[in-house]
Amino acid sequence: MTSSLDQKISRRGFFKLTGAATAAAALGGSDSALKPGAAQAGTRLKPGFESKYTVCDMCFNKCSAIARVVDGKVQKLDPNPKFLKSRGMLCAKGNAGVRQQYDPDRLKYPLLRVGARGEGKWKRLGWDEALDLAAEKMKAIGEKYTRCGFMFMAGADMQSTFIHRFAKAYGSYNTLSHESQCLIAGTRAFLDTFGEVPIPDMLYAKYCLMMGANRFEALVTPDSIDMMTAMKQGMKLVVMDPRYTKTAAKAHEYYPIKPHSDMAVMLAIAHVLIKEGLYDREFVAEKTYGLEQLAKHVEPYTPEWAATESEVPAEVIVKIARELGAAKPAAMIYPGRRSSNYRDSTQVRRAFAIVNALLGNWDRPGGLTAARMVGLGGGVPLEEPFYENNPADRVDAGRATLMFPEEGSFKLARDAVLEANPYPVKGFFCYHSNPMQTVANRAKTARMFDQMEFVMVMDVAMSDTAWMADLVLPSQYYLERLDPCSAQQGSSACACVVMRDPVVKPMFEAKPVFWVMRQLANRLELGEHFNFSVEEFRNAQLKDLPGALEALQKDGVYYNPSKLYGVYEGRIYKTKSQKIELFNQRYADMGLDPMPVYRKPAQPEADQFRLVVGRNAVVTQSSSTSNSLLMEFQPTNHLWINPAAAKGLGIEDGDWVKVASPAGKQWIQAKVTDMTRPDTVYMETGFGVLSPQLAAHGRGACIAQVLVDDFDQISGNMAMHETFVTVSKEAA
Amino acid sequence: MANQKLAMVIDAPTCLDCKGCLAACKVANNVPDGKWRNWIKGADPERRASSPVVFQPGNCMQCDKPTCVEACPTGATYKNQADGTVVINRTLCIGCGQCLAACPYGARFKNTDLGVADKCDFCAERRKFGLEPACVSTCPTKSRKFGDLNDANSEVAKLLKANRAVRVANEQTRTDPNIYYLGEPGPTNWTVQARMPEAFDFWRRLADPVVKAVVGLSGLGVLAMLGKQLAMPKDAPPADGGAHEEAGHE
Amino acid sequence: MLKRSAAMVLALIIVFSGLGMALALEADGNSRKGKYLFRKSCRGCHAEGQQAKDMSPVDMTQAQWKQLFSDYKKLPCYDKWGNVPEKDVKDIYSYLYGHAKDSPSPAKCK
The missing domain is CATH 2.20.25.90 (ADC-like domains)
Structure with missing residues (x-):
């Protein structure tokens, strides 16, 4: 199975998954109910x-x-x-x-695998049958391998809290989210500098240096919008990216930085800020720890040195540092979100955090703001049981230095499961997440599923991960669901709460995951932990917010007019020194670099390229690429390759090329463009879909198949951009 | 109710090319696959020397001298005097396609589901229910502003009064469009010269008054409207606010 | 609420710090079991609406938890603990210390 994943998926139908016809029959094909109403065109x-x-x-x-x-x-x-x-x-x-x-590809009822895993032969089950089976498997696996032998994964969904709750009640420490594919290195870095993860106050910034983020395409609210408003109000935007993104196109200045050299530029900026006395002296003296050590540390990191590493000219680095210094404290290094890039991503983002600290922008207008008070409660409390025979910790515990106990690391958990070290994990439940599409080294993920005794996936459509499952459960789409409240932070925009009520009746036999968790809890004698309705859970969340429910019903949102700036006045920072740590004491104690040390990164060989991945405003990840409307904007992905590099390889625009790495290979059409550096190739996420039950099947190439699964040594975040590939004009 | 002069005032430099307006329009108006009622020019940029790059959102310009109306052999396309939009009466449209070539902006397409010409109508259906055009309400940066230029208190009228604005037009085909761009408009070299039909010209002139009267009566069903249409000079000057100029090409 | 309870505990620390014969508990117990035992053994009293102040790991820093547990037998509520074996105390301490407000992974909620 796993070796066949390399095969080319194209409209020409190279990829033949046996039993696809069987599957199509089982899924029922098209359905008139899926045609949107008001069929008269134009009305x-x-x-x-x-x-x-x-x-x-x-x-x-x-x-x-x-x-x-x-x-x-x-x-x-x-x-x-x-x-x-x-x-x-x-x-x-x-x-x-x-x-x-109204997607015709929506799952309609529970499906049980009847062929080989990934073969696509399914049998329709009734819900009772499906839940009985799932409960029986959960019980058996829990008894045989301890409760931690069952792993749970839930995506960023308003009902994901119930999967975590179920895992705790059931007794498994092994919960995963999308976060270790995404943002935990950045989270780690800012937590270990400021004691919490900041929210950028983009609207009032006067100067922003953006690296490792593409905010005008990978939309984050309110940052993406506020950044444009701020620019209209006079904010200067400088972008460094190996790729000419739309963010780069809209920037005042753009520099095609060499990949993996962000830290060099940042240390050189710190060098200039300190050497020229451009940092916020009062703020740094009062609120930070370790200036003396930092000054000494960045002494050798001159702009001239950084220029040779980054290919950003030294005078540009000096100019940016001076402009940042002049605009402070309403000047920021954008903290970014996805930081699943390199083996030292936590340290790279630490460098971002340190420069922000030098600018004294913390807790001030136009800088980095602290989380505001929302006041949303945790819902119905959980009396978490304890299972004596459980192992001491998560299966991936200790594989990276400072992991987050709730999130873990998908990459490291997968390694641990494949090694059955320190203990076997034989069950997997995945909700609203698609690791077969998003996690580097798809062959390994497939192997992990191969060694599982039971894999259950709940989603709205037959995702690539569902395609690998034993039992597939149809989830309600968000417009059909009653969901708990969700707290949101938006700096000057808001600290607010949203909630979701059903807008339309559920279609087919689709159910909410809360209902599934409750049904399973009842079958596993854990019913006491799910002895409430979603409304009751919601009311418990809102108990300290009088008037919130009314506001939510009237306006669709509740705002807490809580303090925005100066939150930390008279408050200690949640770090060891109780100050903002330029020098991280805990890192020093643990033998980690207490300040970011630049180590010359590995570079691709002459015949290789660094592969970087990303998205744009019409692609979320794999969950959006089969959408019939979004597909019109982006029907497939391409490999962006620089004209100079393409010429050397005899590749012309539109040619099919083979992209190969130690993890796997894919075939994809080349987009020859000077929007990427000669040493860097780029692919969008979410294509190269395995599942024939999705419209995107047969379009483009899958990042997970070619990305190498390295990891950030501190947080355990995936490090996707450590991947070097060869590109050749070669038929499949 | 006084006649409206509906228009869009677009702040192109704030457009992110996120395609929100295109998606919103497509859903709101059931636009068939592969067709669009609106656009963003200058999208998918190759590496540019100058920055920031300006993307230019647009759609049918609801022109005051609409060449599409001239080109229509049946009178299906007409200028709605009540609100200034250029409208297509689907029952009268024979799908001949003359109007497509007659538009210098490529704003029209053949709706393959219906077999008629189609284009932006500033979301007439949504406006009927008090909703803004879909592209306007959905836009993240609110690049697109919409309103009545005849209402001095409208946002669009105020914007035009206070700012320098340009209209994108074709040198060879002046149409007096009702889309204004604040500041830098982005690409202006994409318009084409209108191709007016020759063969139907004679018949059109012959049939014109008759069909127009029919439209006035059946399409709008309001006698007073017909009166107004006849009474108003066809080339009514645009409501002028600030300094406008045309960014032309060719 | 939290601030007040933290202040109370701090006051207690100051009162007791002079007396302490440091027991030097190591934070190497089973933190997960500690979380469970904390709820079973402590939350009966230390919770909203109960006789003692609401309590959570994030109420204090690691240094403060360390100080507090250095001589836990002298805590004012120790007589109410009943027979909590030292192994369990160690687990509870590991949980509180490991999820303190300045810890690498502060407790998200109680």
């Missing part, structure tokens, strides 16, 4: 249509939206103008949510 609304608040689920941002409903069918999703975090917008993906609701 969507009718007199008396309803407008209902909802919360978009096309990405993690959770934008409040208004569904326009006619005769029980959603016709259009509009932004909620009262929702300040999104600045009252709904992006292309949000608008395309209607198509997801």
